[in-house]
Amino acid sequence: xxxxxxxxxxxxxxxxxxxxxxxxxxxxxxxxxxxxxxxxxxxxxxxxxxxxxxxxxxxxx
Amino acid sequence: xxxxxxxxxxxxxxxxxxxxxxxxxxxxxxxxxxxxxxxxxxxxxxxxxxxxxxxxxxxxxxxxxxxxxxxxxxxxxxxxxxxxxxxxxxxxxxxxxxxxxxxxxxxxxxxxxxxxxxxxxxxxxxxxxxxxxxxxxxxxxxxxxxxxxxxxxxxxxxxxxxxxxxxxxxxxxxxxxxxxxxxxxxxxxxxxxxxxxxxxxxxxxxxxxxxxxxxxxxxxxxxxxxxxxxxxxxxxxxxxxxxxxxxxxxxxxxxxxxxxxxxxxxxxxxxxxxxxxxxxxxxxxxxxxxxxxxxxxxxxxxxxxxxxxxxxxxxxxxxxxxxxxxxxxxxxxxxxxxxxxxxxxxxxxxxxxxxxxxxxxxxxxxxxxxxxxxxxxxxxxxxxxxxxxxxxxxxxxxxxxxxxxxxxxxxxxxxxxxxxxxxxxxxxxxxxxxxxxxxxxxxxxxxxxxxxxxxxxxxxxxxxxxxxxxxxxxx
Numbered sequence: 001x002x003x004x005x006x007x008x009x010x011x012x013x014x015x016x017x018x019x020x021x022x023x024x025x026x027x028x029x030x031x032x033x034x035x036x037x038x039x040x041x042x043x044x045x046x047x048x049x050x051x052x053x054x055x056x057x058x059x060x061x
Numbered sequence: 062x063x064x065x066x067x068x069x070x071x072x073x074x075x076x077x078x079x080x081x082x083x084x085x086x087x088x089x090x091x092x093x094x095x096x097x098x099x100x101x102x103x104x105x106x107x108x109x110x111x112x113x114x115x116x117x118x119x120x121x122x123x124x125x126x127x128x129x130x131x132x133x134x135x136x137x138x139x140x141x142x143x144x145x146x147x148x149x150x151x152x153x154x155x156x157x158x159x160x161x162x163x164x165x166x167x168x169x170x171x172x173x174x175x176x177x178x179x180x181x182x183x184x185x186x187x188x189x190x191x192x193x194x195x196x197x198x199x200x201x202x203x204x205x206x207x208x209x210x211x212x213x214x215x216x217x218x219x220x221x222x223x224x225x226x227x228x229x230x231x232x233x234x235x236x237x238x239x240x241x242x243x244x245x246x247x248x249x250x251x252x253x254x255x256x257x258x259x260x261x262x263x264x265x266x267x268x269x270x271x272x273x274x275x276x277x278x279x280x281x282x283x284x285x286x287x288x289x290x291x292x293x294x295x296x297x298x299x300x301x302x303x304x305x306x307x308x309x310x311x312x313x314x315x316x317x318x319x320x321x322x323x324x325x326x327x328x329x330x331x332x333x334x335x336x337x338x339x340x341x342x343x344x345x346x347x348x349x350x351x352x353x354x355x356x357x358x359x360x361x362x363x364x365x366x367x368x369x370x371x372x373x374x375x376x377x378x379x380x381x382x383x384x385x386x387x388x389x390x391x392x393x394x395x396x397x398x399x400x401x402x403x404x405x406x407x408x409x410x411x412x413x414x415x416x417x418x419x420x421x422x423x424x425x426x427x428x429x430x431x432x433x434x435x436x437x438x439x440x441x442x443x444x445x446x447x448x449x450x451x452x453x454x455x456x457x458x459x460x461x462x463x464x465x466x467x468x469x470x471x472x473x474x475x476x477x478x479x480x481x482x483x484x485x486x487x488x489x490x491x492x493x494x495x496x497x498x499x500x501x502x503x504x505x506x507x508x509x510x511x512x513x514x515x516x517x518x519x520x521x522x523x524x525x526x527x528x529x530x531x532x533x534x535x536x
Contacts, residue, residue, distance in 0.1 A: 029407030033198070037381065037411060040374035041419050047370065047426045055424030056278070056431060 064094045070234030071533045074140045074291040077237050081139035082128070088139040092121035092183050095141040099186055099235040102536070106216065107208040108229040110146040110187040111153055117141070117185040124181050136294050138181030143236035145224050146187040147194060147273035148174055148282070157273045158205045158223075159192035161396040171271025172306070173240060173282055173299040180298045188226030188239055192400050194247060194275045195223040196384040197408030198377075202456045204402035209456040212254060213534040214500055218453040221251030227285045228255035232501075232534060238286040238295055242272060244279045245376045246479040249505055252285055252491040253448035256501030258520070258530060259285045260292040263510045264486030265310030267296070268303030276383040277308065278424075279376070279483055288530055289490065289520030293318070296513060314513060321518035324358045329506075329519070330365035330444035331355075332474035339467075339476040341451035343497050348447050351494035351504050351527075355445055358522045363441050366473045368433035372480035375423050375430070379484075381412035382420035389413070404461070427484055434485040438509040443516060446475035448491040448503035482507045490516040493529040501529075 064086050072080070081088055096114050103109025124139050149155045149167035156163050174184060189207040191199060202209035202219040210225030212218040213233035220229040224241025228251025231239050241248045243261045252259025260283045267282045274280060284295035293316035300314035336349050356362055391397050392413055397406045454460060482489050489507040496502065506516045524530050 029404050030411050033404075033408045033411030034414065036198075037378070037415060037419075040371075040378050041422075043371040043374040044378060044419070044423055044426055047429070049422070049425045049429065053425045053428050055421050056427040057424065 064090055067234065067533070067536065069094065070098060071287070071531070073288045074238045074286060075136055075288075075294065077140045078136045078138055082133070088121040088124040088183065089118060091139065092117050092141050092185060095236065096185050099143070099230070102233050102235050103186070103226075103230070106211040106213060106220070106229045106233060107205070108189050108210050108220065108226040108233070108235065110156060110158070110189050110207060110226065112186045113153065113184055117183050120178070120183050124183065127181060134179070134181040135298065137177065137298055139183065140237040141183045141185045142177065143186050143188040143227065143230045143239045144174055144184060145190050145227050145239070145241050147190060147242060148240060149271040150174055150184065150187070153187070155187070156206055157193055158190040158207070160206055160399045160401065161391060163206060167271065169271060172268040172303050174271070176299050182298070185236065188230050188236070190225055191223035192402070192405070193388065194242060194244060194273065195405070196275045196380065196388065197405040197412065198461070199402040200404040200459050200461050201402060202454070202460065204400070204405055206401070211456065212453050212500070214256060217455055218500060219254065219456050221254035221453060223247040224251050224285060228252060228257060231255065231257045231285050231287060234533065238284060238291055240282060240299070241285045242280060242282045243483065244275045244380060245483045248283050248285060249448050249479060249489060249491045253503030254453035254501065256493040256503070256529065256532060257285055257287060258289055258292055258493065259283065259491045260296060260513065261482070261489045262296060262300065262513060263310070263488045265308050266300050266312055266314060266511065268301070268306040268309055270303055270305035274387050276380045278383065279380060289492065289517050289524055290318070292490065293513070293517045312511060316517070317514055318518065318521065321514065324360050324519070324522055327360040327443065327515065327519060328363050328441040329355060329360045330363050330441040330475070332364065332366050332446065332472065334472040334474040335446050335476050338471055339450055339474055340447050344447070344451060344502050347495035347497055347502050348504065352445065354523060354526050355504070355519075357526065358519065360519065365437075365441065365444065365475070367475055367477055367481050368430065368437055369473065370426065370430050370433070370481070372477045372484060375426060376480040376484055378415065378419060378423040379427065381408070382415050382423070385409065385412035385415060431485050434487065435509070442512070443506050443508035443519065444475055444478070445504055445506050446478050448505040450476065452497050452500035452502060478505060478507055486510060488513045488516060490520045492520050492523055493532070494527065495529055496532070
């Protein structure tokens with residue numbers, strides 16, 4: 001089937017529009033960092049801490 | 062007397078001082094020779110942030126004046142040294158290794174540099190570092206204002222980070238010794254990768270005033286040098302109480318090899334799994350030979366393993382929580398995007414979303430961890446483990462590439478000593494212990510708080526039985 005230039009342009013634009021937008025690489029990396037923070041949170045959550053335990057604020061040798 | 066040959070560039074700080082004191086060379090001659098080498102080889106390795114030629118030569122003349130009137134200031138007098146570029150020195154930029162801070166100048170010197178200046182050591186330059194000491198988590202060795210710091214043993218490989226230039230500078234004979242800093246691994250890693258001796262002091266023993274903060278509760282400043290003895294002498298010069306550092310432990314350190322206990326009095330913990338399974342296969346033979354040298358010293362050896370905590374997640378969470386506050390303005394202004402590693406910028410941005418609850422949970426677990434380490438060291442004086450599990454990475458390799466998955470039943474061992482020791486604030490000493498494919502490998506001794514003299518005593522015995530710390534790369 002032969003396409004006229006106008007039809008070809010419409011088809012091409014349509015294909016492009018159908019593609020999901022390529023995410024920003026920086027945004028991907030922020031999301032990866034968030035996932036890493038979530039994994040850290042889950043790992044730390046497994047440690048049971050008694051209610052009386054205070055944070056290590058006064059931290060001197 | 063003129064300085065000739067290369068030996069002078071690989072002499073210990075103690076020997077450099079002794080030669081100057083004896084009159085073998087003037088401090089000016091020595092400083093000029095080191096400056097020439099630093100200015101030539103530093104840029105070739107991306108190890109130099111800034112040379113201080115003019116001021117260093119002026120200081121050297123003053124030091125020579127001290128000798129004429131026999132004003133001796135200790136065993137670092139006349140020794141040229143370099144400092145990681147997160148330590149402030151007036152009039153000159155302190156870049157923190159990052160483009161957004163490339164023109165930053167402070168009025169006051171870092172306490173540690175002021176102390177060394179008072180001892181007559183000669184600051185000849187600032188040494189390159191991973192930007193912001195790696196805060197946010199970087200992917201590539203090139204995450205630095207000066208580019209990837211190249212390993213003097215093989216320029217295709219990285220010098221390690223984040224005290225990269227300090228490691229390369231000492232290994233390459235560009236400085237007599239250097240100062241580095243460690244939040245989680247930044248002294249031990251370049252020390253191991255570059256084949257030098259690095260000491261991470263007890264948290265609070267050395268003032269951080271005038272140093273870039275990455276994590277208030279994790280940051281430490283320490284010596285990187287050719288020998289354990291040099292590290293002890295440097296630590297004595299820089300340690301001590303400082304009202305400018307709110308976390309100063311208020312303790313001094315006196316290097317006292319004359320009071321070292323007999324080696325048979327020490328018990329050293331080790332985990333066979335570190336040497337047989339955790340270490341990369343190609344390093345195991347060299348590391349096991351080093352472990353045998355430790356045994357031969359006469360210490361008692363005891364099998365052990367680290368207390369069970371999620372060390373990596375804990376150190377990451379605490380570091381992110383504190384770094385996101387420290388660098389809040391950098392992040393909110395958008396200038397964070399100027400730094401040289403997209404992953405690191407993204408890590409800093411995401412860190413701003415860390416909740417107070419998550420940070421505090423990590424700090425509460427850290428309280429438990431610290432108590433566990435007090436128990437851990439009831440049964441031994443120190444532990445020994447490979448400094449790193451492999452040799453220095455090639456510079457183009459992503460540093461966050463996953464390691465081969467460990468078998469689920471592999472024992473914990475002591476391989477997590479870097480995050481563990483930093484969370485607990487414990488001192489550690491990395492010693493060069495051999496080479497694999499021409500690249501250095503190291504072992505680390507770690508002990509309870511304020512036992513640096515014990516670590517240095519065992520380190521000295523190890524270096525009396527080996528020559529790894531005397532090896533030098535081809536120029």
